[in-house]
Amino acid sequence: MFVYEKKLEYPIKIKNTNPKLAAAIISQYGGPDGELGASLRYLSQRFSMPYPELKGLLTDIGTEELGHLEMVGTIVHQLTRNLTEEQIKTAGFDTYFVDHTAGVYPQFASGYPWSASTMQVTGDVIADLTEDLAADGATIQEQRSQKPLRILGCWLGKPAPAAFLQGQPVKIFDGTSCFQFIQRERVGYCIFHI
Numbered sequence: 001m002f003v004y005e006k007k008l009e010y011p012i013k014i015k016n017t018n019p020k021l022a023a024a025i026i027s028q029y030g031g032p033d034g035e036l037g038a039s040l041r042y043l044s045q046r047f048s049m050p051y052p053e054l055k056g057l058l059t060d061i062g063t064e065e066l067g068h069l070e071m072v073g074t075i076v077h078q079l080t081r082n083l084t085e086e087q088i089k090t091a092g093f094d095t096y097f098v099d100h101t102a103g104v105y106p107q108f109a110s111g112y113p114w115s116a117s118t119m120q121v122t123g124d125v126i127a128d129l130t131e132d133l134a135a136d137g138a139t140i141q142e143q144r145s146q147k148p149l150r151i152l153g154c155w156l157g158k159p160a161p162a163a164f165l166q167g168q169p170v171k172i173f174d175g176t177s178c179f180q181f182i183q184r185e186r187v188g189y190c191i192f193h194i
Contacts, residue, residue, distance in 0.1 A: 030106020030114035039065035
């Protein structure tokens with residue numbers, strides 16, 4: 001049984017729309033290593049877990065991932081609400097907007113819709129836990145990647161979503177802030193995986 005608290009884990013109050021940023025962050029909502037897949041992975045794997053303590057742990061983690069899903073969805077919504085037609089076209093958000101308007105739809109940043117094929121539930125304890133480690137490890141690797149189109153891991157003294165969403169600059173590896181980085185219109189964004 002789940003108990004829903006009618007508040008976000010971290011308050012989100014984004015004042016300025018930014019469809020370009022939303023188009024990238026949507027992958028953390030429904031991308032291959034996003035919160036939707038993570039929550040369903042843990043909540044599905046718990047059924048075949050033979051150890052009650054670990055079954056409870058998988059349930060706790062899956063529930064926490066649902067809270068992350070809610071936060072990322074709120075971020076995308078606030079970044080895309082009240083867009084003008086010019087903002088939609090300029091940001092390249094028009095292809096998403098045609099199908100979903102400003103609704104939050106689970107998809108990869110590339111536009112591919114979320115699919116259960118991006119996760120695995122085998123019923124084998126070792127295989128399932130390995131899958132969990134690999135999925136969470138993939139997110140960390142993406143955040144620290146040195147590829148030209150890299151995903152930036154944001155950090156500060158508190159979790160990235162809290163700092164970012166409270167309007168505080170969030171330091172990244174090159175000493176700039178996420179806000180400065182986004183304002184320069186370079187390729188990159190922050191993944192909010194807690």
